Amino acid sequence: MxxxxxxxxxxxxxxxxxxxxxxxxxxxxxxxxxxxxxxxxxxxxxxxxxxxxxxxxxxxxxxxxxxxxxxxxxxxxxxxxxxxxxxxxxxxxxxxxxxxxxxxxxxxxxxxxxxxxxxxxxxxxxxxxxxxxxxxxxxxxxxxxxxxxxxxxxxxxxxxxxxxxxxxxxxxxxxxxxxxxxxxxxxxxxxxxxxxxxxxxxxxxxxxxxxxxxxxxxxxxxxxxxxxxxxxxxxxxxxxxxTLSVADPPPEPTRDWRAQGEAWAATVRAAGWQSDDALTIAGLARLLGTNTGYLSRALNEGLGMNFSTFVNRLRCESVAAALRDGAKGDLLDLALEAGFSSKASFNRAFRDAFGVAPSAYRRQHGAKAE
Structure with missing residues (x-):
């Protein structure tokens, strides 16, 4: 001292x-x-x-x-x-x-x-x-x-x-x-x-x-x-x-961006591409045979949502479908299989999509509670 x-x-x-x-x-x-x-x-x-x-x-x-x-x-x-x-x-x-x-x-x-x-x-x-x-x-x-x-x-x-x-x-x-x-x-x-x-x-x-x-x-x-x-x-x-900028496509005033967005959503849903947990707009555009500008416009103008919301909404739909079919697995396991990388992001996206927490959705649709 x-x-x-x-x-x-x-x-x-x-x-x-x-x-x-x-x-x-x-x-x-x-x-x-x-x-x-x-x-x-x-x-x-x-x-x-x-x-x-x-x-x-x-x-x-x-x-x-x-x-x-x-x-x-x-x-x-x-x-x-x-x-x-x-x-x-x-x-x-x-x-x-x-x-x-x-x-x-x-x-x-x-x-x-x-x-x-x-x-x-x-x-x-x-x-x-x-x-x-x-x-x-x-x-x-x-x-x-x-x-x-x-x-x-x-x-x-x-x-x-x-x-x-x-x-x-x-x-x-x-x-x-x-x-x-x-x-x-x-x-x-x-x-x-x-x-x-x-x-x-x-x-x-x-x-x-x-x-x-x-x-x-x-x-x-x-x-x-x-x-x-x-x-x-x-x-x-x-x-x-x-690295996150998207080039605007040439104007196409006659194109129905809502119909195009819904068509691409159906394609992604059927193929299950949303389950890739690192999916990017450039990667999805390649899979759909288009470019990022058109895809971004179809999502933003046609469906009224950004890319992240679009993909996470499809992931939530796949989890919700599994719950309605009586899936008994842990919710986190179902979320990871759907493409989510964390429980927090899954819970937020699911509540935004369906208005209730995943566990509440499971109870409401007859699946056995956790």
Whole structure:
């Protein structure tokens, strides 16, 4: 034990979180798949760990023991929002956002300010801290909150476009970044009011070191969630937006797209092609002897649904038919045979198609309950 330091429960909580965050960030730097996205996520995790670090060491008494640590340039809060935006952009497009350095310009200015202040002589640094800290905290706090809000909304718009493109191209769209990124963005928007609330509260009635513990636990929990889920999805190959575009076919005003869509649906149903759990619109178009533009138009204009909904509806129909015939197998087994790759996606699609859960449908149609 170093004289003058106290390693209490607050430090212990933050040390455990930071150690795991940093370890996962190092691992992300070594992944080959989604390389750009994973590197941006790793940098974000290092930044979040850095934000927590002054409180982690402060609770232990480091600043009392070594006063020169004031302004140590590790808490770069203005980098959080643009780095998360960069990660989302890189996952759905395969590249970092254009002019990423400009997105990070405020964070760079913050880093340079802290580094310059850190290099001041101790006595000058103490006087500078007393003079500048209140204004600095307000400016940086407001910038961080506005950044989380603005970039969070931009992330949501990008995710919406990606989900739409995925659903128009793949029947296994639930496997990819949509759900994970949706949860990550939701977590950001949950953190936003917490961070804003503590910032306003501390500005009106200073909370002191211990009073801000809740905020830094929330930041550590957010970072740990991003780290664990980001690691789980690090090696999954995500289709990028440029691979999900469908060329529009030449206009055919006399063609009955509804009849064409129904005819193709009957062909797919009879052949059982929907049971391929990785079926894509390009693959189905080849099987039908058409192109993706015509198939997409028949589904969207003729049947009023995207490709994913179309295929999953046929899969649900095959499961429903099996249940009506008295199939006694486990519902998950029936779903997997029909082409679904997870119970969650099957349950959602079945409820959308028939208005009830699969187990309720089985009971209503006379099959033996599970």
């Amino acid at each position: 170093v004289e003058g330091l106290t390693f209490g429960w607050r430090t212990a909580i933050l040390v455990v979180a930071v150690a795991q965050i940093v370890a996962i960030a190092i691992g992300l730097l070594r992944t080959a798949q989604n390389r750009v996205a994973n590197r941006l996520l790793a940098v974000l995790l290092f930044v979040l760990a850095g934000i927590v670090t002054p409180w982690m060491i402060g609770f232990a008494g480091f600043y009392d023991r070594w006063r020169w640590l004031t302004f140590v340039p590790v808490s770069i809060t203005l980098a959080v929002a643009p780095l998360l935006y960069g990660y989302v952009h890189a996952l759905v497009t395969g590249a970092e956002p254009p002019r990423m350095r400009w997105h990070l310009a405020p964070a760079t200015a913050q880093l340079l300010f802290l580094a310059a202040s850190f290099c001041l002589p101790l006595e000058t640094k103490d006087a500078w801290s007393d003079r500048i800290s209140p204004g600095y905290d307000r400016i940086v706090g407001a910038g961080t909150i506005l950044g989380l809000l603005a970039y969070g909304l931009a992330d949501r718009r990008m995710l919406r476009a990606y989900r739409t493109a995925l659903a128009g191209q793949r029947s296994d769209d639930h496997r990819f970044a949509g759900r994970w990124l949706g949860r990550a963005i939701a977590a950001t928007l949950v953190l936003l009011p917490v961070w804003a609330g503590y910032t306003v509260w501390d500005g009106v009635a200073p909370l002191g070191y211990t009073g801000l513990m809740g905020l830094y636990v929330a930041i550590a929990a957010f970072a740990l969630y991003l780290a664990v889920e980001g690691w789980r999805h690090a090696a999954l190959p995500f289709p990028t937006l440029d």
